[in-house]
Amino acid sequence: MSDTTSTAGPSAAGPSAAPAGAGPAQASADRAVAELDSTIAGIEHRLAAWAADAGAALAAMSGKVTGTAVDKLIRPVVEDLVQLPDGYAAGAGFIANAGLLGPERSYIAWWQGPDLEPVDALANFSPNSISRYVKAEWFRIPVETGQAHVTGPYVDFLCSDEYVLTFTHPVFTHPDGPVAGIVGIDVTVQRLERGAMPALRRIGDRATLVHADGRAVASAASDIDAGDLTAPDEPCRHYPVGRTFTVWSDATGL
Numbered sequence: 012m013s014d015t016t017s018t019a020g021p022s023a024a025g026p027s028a029a030p031a032g033a034g035p036a037q038a039s040a041d042r043a044v045a046e047l048d049s050t051i052a053g054i055e056h057r058l059a060a061w062a063a064d065a066g067a068a069l070a071a072m073s074g075k076v077t078g079t080a081v082d083k084l085i086r087p088v089v090e091d092l093v094q095l096p097d098g099y100a101a102g103a104g105f106i107a108n109a110g111l112l113g114p115e116r117s118y119i120a121w122w123q124g125p126d127l128e129p130v131d132a133l134a135n136f137s138p139n140s141i142s143r144y145v146k147a148e149w150f151r152i153p154v155e156t157g158q159a160h161v162t163g164p165y166v167d168f169l170c171s172d173e174y175v176l177t178f179t180h181p182v183f184t185h186p187d188g189p190v191a192g193i194v195g196i197d198v199t200v201q202r203l204e205r206g207a208m209p210a211l212r213r214i215g216d217r218a219t220l221v222h223a224d225g226r227a228v229a230s231a232a233s234d235i236d237a238g239d240l241t242a243p244d245e246p247c248r249h250y251p252v253g254r255t256f257t258v259w260s261d262a263t264g265l
Contacts, residue, residue, distance in 0.1 A: 051253030
């Protein structure tokens with residue numbers, strides 16, 4: 012993605028208005044939002060830096076890019092991500108766009124879990140491997156727009172069979188060139204919810220972290236589950252988190 016995945020978190024824009032008392036409770040809520048923003052923005056910034064590094068390394072390769080070279084470039088980064096003790100990555104990797112390794116060819120270098128289990132490696136032997144990914148939201152949108160994207164929450168049948176968010180970022184080998192591929196990180200909703208819940212409860216009994224379409228990722232409300240469509244129960248505070256997420260201090264299920 013050609014943008015820099017900048018964040019418009021609470022420190023930059025502040026919460027949108029809704030009447031609520033100022034004072035210690037609001038200060039605690041603001042700190043909790045800052046923690047959530049730091050977590051989400053941290054994933055986004057790590058992915059953006061990885062995309063830039065991968066693009067530069069691919070551009071520097073002499074001769075034809077090979078699957079072996081891609082594996083050697085991507086696997087060490089994935090290993091660091093999935094084995095980080097307090098990290099959020101359940102899996103990560105790179106998928107080449109058509110043209111990088113050959114016409115109508117893709118290449119997947121993606122591993123899952125601390126044991127680094129390869130994902131869909133058999134697709135690399137298919138002459139039409141690109142067709143497996145072109146329609147997937149997490150691949151298609153970054154390739155078409157050249158911008159970072161988050162898909163989900165959704166059930167990841169390809170990799171983990173868990174409820175996940177997939178953060179993806181396009182990789183460019185030249186600033187004005189086509190998208191060479193995407194790098195991505197799978198984050199399980201369970202792991203993100205576990206990390207986010209203490210902060211959400213400090214914001215409010217019905218505080219809910221939602222994606223851009225209003226789908227809940229995690230909620231302090233017992234009747235709102237991950238993946239549920241929600242709406243803010245106005246008046247409430249709206250806190251931007253990362254690039255595409257919002258925390259509503261008071262949410263209702265639809």
